[in-house]
Amino acid sequence: MDGQATSGGGGPAPHPRDHDHAAEPAQAHAHGAGAESDAAAAHQTLPVRRSILEKNERLAERNRGFFRAKGLLVLNVLSAPGSGKTTLIRKTAEALAQGLRVGVIVGDLATDNDAARLRAAGLPVVQITTGTVCHLEAEMVARAARQLDLDALDVLIIENVGNLVCPAAYDLGEDLRVVLMSVTEGEDKPLKYPPMFHSADVALITKIDLAAAAGFDRAQALANLHRISHHAAVFEVSAKTGQGMPLWLDYVAQQRQSVRGSTSG
């Protein structure tokens, strides 16, 4: 867990075999600093072997434990820009409102338009403006979650930055990763972004009310999804007309039940 243990302490001591560098004592200029061109300061190679994502993974596990203890179901919602994340989240929250209280964390590069739309629907919303960062990280979610009254919530929905590449590598501590593709994006979306679709627990085909107009090949899309996201639950919905929404909503309610169950058990 604690990095120091692996990096410093046990590391094998000075490794004089410095192949490319130590051979020529006159190469000190190569390293810019110039302060001490002291050839005697022997280079040594420290083995590190730590994952670059390790810190995020540790923070994500902390989030997960925290959310579990609160009995929260946490969804990480991902898609390309414009696939309908905000509308889906709004309609999902509104429909669940009878039985479940939903809060939202929204990530966007700039503007709080999405947050404003959700707030207007009466939802507790926290906005994370990521600036130039193209994805949310576990630490940002931990900070944002502190601004919500989590004890007053049953479901926390995280709307990630619209991007099908970078967020795939970042666990936020969610229970379920929900990946959207709309019928207007083409059937081959899963094939173009395999890491994201492969990591999905749920794949949602959205805007199915536009399927005919978009010439959407449903069979092909499902075949592609099953190929890449073979273990994912698949739903076909239109948040706008409500078509297909009941199955999705039942699923969310059920998932919330099982999270709840595992907490009290």
Added chain:
Amino acid sequence: MHEVSLMQEAVRLALESAQAAGAQHIHRLALRVGALSGAVPDALRFAFPLVCAGTIAQGATLDIESVPAAGWCGYCQAEYRCEDYLSECPRCRQISAELRRGTELELAAVEVS
């Protein structure tokens, strides 16, 4: 474009190791990057000097070892080279989604003085 974030974290880990060893300078970072990690080596190289600037790693070199992806076939109980998350075992033609290697994003070593 998350390579800047990744590189920042790699350099942070390197600084931590260097500090623990009482080193004054970092001369080289060695990364292992899997073929299916989603990180682009050229973008990592581009970000590297930017995130090193102003630290004891300024002017350091970056070595990137690419790790080819390997799938695992449960039927043959054997590994094979693959190019994708889903791949076909070359022996029995079964489709497998179990990766053994290829998603690495690791700081392997750091050279200090």
